[in-house]
Amino acid sequence: MTEEEHGSPARSDQLSVSIVLLAAGRSSRMGANGAHKLLSTFQGMPLVRRSTLTSTTSAARSVIVVTGYRHSDIQRRIADLPVKLVHNASFASGMAWCFGCRGRGA
Known part of the structure; x- marks a missing residue:
């Protein structure tokens, strides 16, 4: 697992919750043509x-984006935003891995 942090530290007036965006999957339900729903416009x-x-833009303390499949493509689309990226190299195992992220910076 690798982490990359971008942006400024959390403000003290923010809520003590974090948002975790799960962006690690293969988008297999999008069909066999290779489309990836998160990269769709x-x-x-x-x-x-x-x-x-x-x-x-929410009042959350932090935003964590968990990537996996097509990590580089997703990272490029959000590289300038103040989020923490967590790469799940075991993305093929399913999203259950992400529920263990609580102690990994959330």
Whole structure:
């Protein structure tokens, strides 16, 4: 597991909750054509960026984005945003790994 932190530290007036965006899956339900739902665009913006932007404008203490499959592509779309990236190299094991993230910076 690797972590990359971007942006400024949390403000003291923020809630003591964190947002964890799960962006590690293969989007297998999108079909066999290789489309990835988080990299798909809506109104000119990749969905992963739209979700991350919405999260960073909330009152949450921090935003953690868990990546896995297509990590580099997702990272490029949100590299300039104040989030912590956590790469799940075991993404093929399913999302249960992410529920253990609580002690990993959340």
